[in-house]
Amino acid sequence: NAGVMQNPRHLVRRRGQEARLRCSPMKGHSHVYWYRQLPEEGLKFMVYLQKENIIDESGMPKERFSAEFPKEGPSILRIQQVVRGDSAAYFCASSPSGSIRSYEQYFGPGTRLTVT
Amino acid sequence: GENVEQHPSTLSVQEGDSAVIKCTYSDSASNYFPWYKQELGKRPQLIIDIRSNVGEKKDQRIAVTLNKTAKHFSLHITETQPEDSAVYFCAASGGTSYGKLTFGQGTILTVHP
Numbered sequence: 001n002a003g004v005m006q007n008p009r010h011l012v013r014r015r016g017q018e019a020r021l022r023c024s025p026m027k028g029h030s031h032v033y034w035y036r037q038l039p040e041e042g043l044k045f046m047v048y049l050q051k052e053n054i055i056d057e058s059g060m061p062k063e064r065f066s067a068e069f070p071k072e073g074p075s076i077l078r079i080q081q082v083v084r085g086d087s088a089a090y091f092c093a094s095s096p097s098g099s100i101r102s103y104e105q106y107f108g109p110g111t112r113l114t115v116t
Numbered sequence: 117g118e119n120v121e122q123h124p125s126t127l128s129v130q131e132g133d134s135a136v137i138k139c140t141y142s143d144s145a146s147n148y149f150p151w152y153k154q155e156l157g158k159r160p161q162l163i164i165d166i167r168s169n170v171g172e173k174k175d176q177r178i179a180v181t182l183n184k185t186a187k188h189f190s191l192h193i194t195e196t197q198p199e200d201s202a203v204y205f206c207a208a209s210g211g212t213s214y215g216k217l218t219f220g221q222g223t224i225l226t227v228h229p
Binding site: 031033035041042043044045048055056058059091093103104105106107108109110 | 148152158210215217220221
């Protein structure tokens, strides 16, 4: 039973370029969450999605950041015109729906974004 | 919104000793409290969680206690081993923050052989 998958694991972008981070949830999970972790800091919530719906984007910066979870395919976190401050580890988590276990979030290995 | 405070930020113990990490939360409507272990460069791993209708939960050497009145919860690790060394994060969810986890700042636990 494959866990949460993220790719790429490492991504290097120059300032001004776009970064696309992908997340495939665990089998049977329909809830996806994105978190950002700055070096030596905790995890900060960014966005919560279900298939074709953004449920909560209260942690997402208003500009340059967007997220989607289409009917088919992985969830995508997109960062346009990256700046050095975007350098961080971006973790995706997923949880099952419709059960008492829907609270439990399981994390992927993360994408480490470096902006040069 | 929810705010979670975690203490201590670092904890050093001898192998075999117990370790306790404490967290407080601000939103009285929060009802789900997980703990994650994160090793260097790895993903956060869910190690134990507790819901607000339970005061204590135990799984082998780890246990979590919850005091809803005081809005704090704690992680207890007994008979610590060097492989317990990692960063531990508490989190809270539910109520007005349904779905998203609000994390504490983390505790770096070092277990000396």
